[in-house]
Amino acid sequence: MSSALSASQIREAFLHFFEGRGHRRVASSSLVPQNDPTLLFTNAGMVQFKDVFTGREKRDYSRATTSQKCVRAGGKHNDLDNVGYTARHHTFFEMLGNFSFGDYFKADAIAYGWEFVTKTLGLDTKRLAVTVFNGEGGIPWDEEAFELWAKQGVPRERIYKLGLKDNFWAMGDTGPCGPCSEIHFHQGDDIPCAEVAAGRSCQGVACDCDRWLEIWNLVFMQFERKEKDAPLIPLPKPSIDTGAGLERIASVVQGKRSNYDTDLFQSIISRVSELVGKRYTQEDGASMRVVADHARAAAFLIADGVQPSNEGRGYVLRRIMRRAIRHGSILGLNELFFFKVVDRVIELMGDAYPELRESRSFLLEVSRHEEESFRRTLDRGMKMIDESVAKLKQAGEKKLSGADIYYLHGTYGFPWDLTEIILRERGFEADVEGFWKEIEKEAQKNKFAGSGDKAVGAVYQQVLERVGQSEFLGYEGVGHEGEGSVRAILKGGAEVPEAHAGDEVELVLDRTPFYGESGGQMGDTGRIVAHGGKTVAQVSDAQRPVPGLIVHKAKVTEGTLKTGDMVQASVDGERRSSIRANHSATHLLHRALKMVLGEHVKQAGSVVAPDYLRFDFSHFSPMTPEQQDQVEDLVNGWVRENTESQTRIMSLEDAKKSGAVAMFGEKYGETVRVVTVHPQTTELCGGTHVRRSGDIGLFKLVSESGVASGVRRITAVTGLGALQYVRETERELKKVAEMLKTSPKDLVKRVEATQKRVKDLERKVEEVSVKAQTGSSKDLLEQARDIHGIKVLATRVDQADANVIRGMADQLRDRIKSGVVLIGGEKDGKVVLLVAATKDVVARGIHAGNLLKELAKEVNGRGGGKPDLAQGGGEDPSRIPAAFDKLYELVQGTNLA
Structure with missing residues (x-):
């Protein structure tokens, strides 16, 4: 065994090993699964290949190898509490994997696994054992895998047979499934075992103890179950899914009993x-x-x-x-x-x-x-x-x-x-x-409700498999028009051969200029015409329910449309141009934010509509007016430079090496579009963009606000929309200026002067109110109770401002000479409380702040303050009389000096 290999070296050795055997090295996918509403997090290496295994997605390779980031945590039932207390439990881990999509099968997978473990890692074969499926539930035992392991030199007595629970894998009740085969490493018989402690024998690889550690798991995807509990059908192209936890392998290679010691x-x-x-x-x-x-x-x-x-x-x-x-x-x-x-x-x-x-x-x-x-x-x-x-x-x-x-x-x-x-x-x-x-x-507020991606309907997948991918024509030239043929018509979620006037349908064309909504960019609208103009369908939206398929939501307004008809598809050109300008401006905005706020800024969502753009980004504090101006100036400066936009098609790996930024929420294939609207910004994007940055016209930031902890949102407009926004703002300013009998230029000064006058008037009103409220203070003082030789007064004043109540309390305290005053009342449905105490009773042990803490509890609230003055509030005005009674009770129970 080589103890010199670090975890990084093991990871690289694994990837290099399989690259040398015809596997494509594929980068780890995000921990947030794309287009899979069934998963909270990516929890296995095969997640990013799920559609490849099921045939929904095609790639230009049939072998892959990855080191996949994984998280397993969350939900009602999880073992988060075990993390830190055991040798193996983790929230985050790396899963090394090699995959065959209908290429090699058991013989090669077993040979690769054994070679890597024994030759590359140099693990002692005497400390290794393997498992195969023993045959249960009417499924035959995996004799083929048993013999293949024996062929590698594994002693037959160390090839164990385990059942459905340990050695059979299924994606669900239906779908691909197959037997598993594992490699286990013997850590030592000195490790405690509950079976041995109970006077029984350790169950070896089937035991729950840590004497034997699983380090490699081969899934042989060779069957498919069409219906729950139905017989298994052999797959025409069996596949391989391998999982090997890096943390476990590192612990074995480095001679550690705990992953945490690596x-x-x-x-x-x-x-x-x-x-x-x-x-x-x-x-x-x-x-x-x-x-x-x-x-x-x-x-x-x-x-x-x-x-x-x-x-x-x-x-x-x-x-x-x-x-x-x-x-x-x-x-x-x-x-x-x-x-x-x-x-x-x-x-x-x-x-x-x-x-x-x-x-x-x-x-x-x-x-x-x-x-x-x-x-x-x-x-x-x-x-x-x-x-x-x-x-x-x-x-x-x-x-x-x-x-x-x-x-x-x-x-x-x-x-x-x-x-x-x-x-x-x-x-x-x-x-x-x-x-x-x-x-x-509470409506299961904290229960995970899916990733937010649209569930993939089986009908769309069936259409895609039958007619192939839609060719998008919108990148070429103006890209507003194009000719194609109707490949499928859907009505009410099912395919139909034709659609008549008045029908609301979904149309699939082989070639289309309509952009299907994705990456934040809204789908196009327009119309589809056939039979020399005798048949017309108005398109209200275009979507991509599955990768590669553009679906037109339309209403047939004239004639009859049939599958196979040749059509002329026309996008609303003015609307598309506005969307293109807003999409390109989004790219420029992203770069400007990084330059003004810092490189930590990352896109957290976007909407590109014809009349506005919305951009969510990671940042913790509100942008200052100066920062907003800087962003606007940068974007408009790049717009005025009127540089030519460039689009390149390249591999995802080359695109990332070139520094292209991936946009939030997009699922990228192996080949991507790299868009450069201006030399300052290069991003991966499948959307439509302006030909020159000057086509954006004008960029105007409309609002900046917070939407979540650490996430800000900018709304902006461009081109004619920006011009219209500026004009409307000017009109409103002129109206306000006219109302205040001044010019827009002097509007701020006039508003400031008006605000000062209003404040002065409010202060005078408060003074009058205080005098009115305290005018009868002589009568109020007669209501004070004598407790322990001090006067205690509780009185109610409703719908009064805090300043009015404070002023009233000061006057009552001055007139009462020696004692405690409580003023309570209702204001806008809430309770307002204020306690004031004279200096002599404070010296005797009365504390206004402590009194108020207790009084506030009576009205379902809280408060506190200084020994001589305290203020608070509550939620239940009906309890104000109870608070008054509580004051007398508290003073009565106070041990005065």
């Missing part, structure tokens, strides 16, 4: 150890392992566009980050630390995954921001848990209710699983099932 983690753990000021040990380093693991997951998820939030993927990321931050607190890290650990991850893995380095500043900012937010939440949440535990002890109970857990979660953002862990540490239980029932009552 170089993949030790550098990160060392950084945690430095920050803590304590040496890491396997026995008491669980919290350090948690921080190290979760920092890896956070770095990669944020780099792939996931933001901490309270829903879907963002909620899982938030849970991972907050669990790490809490374990940092357990270690004594009370200052911001998590971003420093994330930085070590970037340093360690940035060579293999350049997206980490490219997004470094943003990754650190997101990590810092989330920790600042959670530390505030943690303090509040811990106080709430302390109170809950005290109540449980008082009631003699051991379980916190699901409603209480949900209150912590929904009101304070405190993760439910963190509540469970803290309770467990204190010897209590959490009603997790009850919590999930509360979640369901």
Whole structure:
């Protein structure tokens, strides 16, 4: 065994090995699966090839090899709590894989696996065993794989047969499936085994102990199940899907019993150890392992566009980050630390995954921001848990209710699983099932509801397989018109041979100038004409329900349209031109934002419409007016330069090497379009663009706002739309200027003067109001109660401003000479409370702030303040009389000096 190989060397050795055997090295796909609403995260190497395995997607290679980023976390039932406490559990991991799409099968796959493990890695064959499918459920045992392993020299007694649970794979109840075959490594019989401890024998590769470790899994995709529980049908082109966890292989190669002891983690753990000021040990380093693991997951998820939030993927990321931050607190890290650990991850893995380095500043900012937010939440949440535990002890109970857990979660953002862990540490239980029932009552707010991509209808896939891909004509020349033939007509989700006037249908042409919505660019509208103008269909939208297929949503207004008809398709040219200008402006805006705000800016979504563009981007603070002006100036400067746009077709790998930026939400094939609207910006894009940057005309930023934590949104207009926006703004300014009897030039001065006059008048009104309210203060003072020799007055004043109430309280306090005054009232449906105390009663032990804290609880609110003056509020005006009664009770119970 070679102990010199680092994890990076193992990764490269794997990819190089299979490249040398005819495999295409394919980059890891994003952790956010594209066009797959069934997955929260990419959790296996085969995810990006799912459509290739099913035949929905064709590529120009039949063998591939990858090192795929994977995350397995989230949902009701997950083993997140085990991370850090076991040798193998992780949130983020890398899956090495080699794939055959109808090319080689079992013989080569087994030979490749055995050669790499025994020759390239040099693992001792005496410590290896393999498994094959034993035959269950009417499926024959995999005798072929058994003999192929024996042919490689594996002793037959070390070829184990396992059942459906361990050695059979299926994509679902229907679809591709097949037997599995695994390679296991013997770590040693000194590792504890529950079976042995119970007086039985270790079950070897089938045992749950860690004596045997699975390091390689071959899936032989050789069957298809058409219907649930139906007999298996052999596939005409069997395929191979291999998965080998890099973390596990590194631990074996480096002679480690725990993945955390490999170089993949030790550098990160060392950084945690430095920050803590304590040496890491396997026995008491669980919290350090948690921080190290979760920092890896956070770095990669944020780099792939996931933001901490309270829903879907963002909620899982938030849970991972907050669990790490809490374990940092357990270690004594009370200052911001998590971003420093994330930085070590970037340093360690940035060579293999350049997206980490490219997004470094943003990754650190997101990590810092989330920790600042959670530390505030943690303090509040811990106080709430302390109170809950005290109540449980008082009631003699051991379980916190699901409603209480949900209150912590929904009101304070405190993760439910963190509540469970803290309770467990204190010897209590959490009603997790009850919590999930509360979640369901709230419309399952935090349950993942899909990736947002449109579900792929089987009918569209069937049409694509029958008629082939649609040829898009919109890139050539003006690209507004083109001739093609009708290849399919769909009505009500089913294919029909013809459509008549009045029918609303979906049309598929072999060639079309209509752009199908994708990459944020809206679909085209226009019309399709046949039979010399006798048949007309008005197109209201164009979509791409499956890659390669453009579907025209249309209504037949005249004649009859049949499959096979030749048609003339015409796009609304003016609308298309506006869309092109807005799309090109989006590219220029993206670059301008990077130059003004920093390279951390990444696109987080966009809409390119005919009348506006909307661009979401990663940034934490609102843009200043000066920054907005800088962005506008940059974009308009590039527009005035009127440079010629360029489009190149190249491989995805070459495009990335050239520095082309990938746009958010697009799924790229092996061949891509690289668009350069201006030398400052080069991006991968399948949309339509202007021929010269000057065609954009004018760029005008309309608004800039926040849409989520760390995500800002810009709305802008171009060309005639920008001109119209400027004109409308000018008209409104002129109207306002006329109303104020001034010119637009002097409008600001006039508004400032008007505002000053309004404030002066409001102040005079308040003064009059105070006098009116306190005019009868003599009568009010007669209502004061004498308690312990001091006067206590509680009076109600509704619909009064805070300044009015404060002024009234000052006057009453001055007139009462010695005592406490409470003014309470309702304002806009809320409770306003103010307590004022004279200096002599403060000296005797009365504290206005403490009084108000208790009074506010009576009205379902909160407040506090100084010993002589305190202010607060509440939600329940009906409880104001109860607050008054509480004041007298509190003063009565105060031990005065």
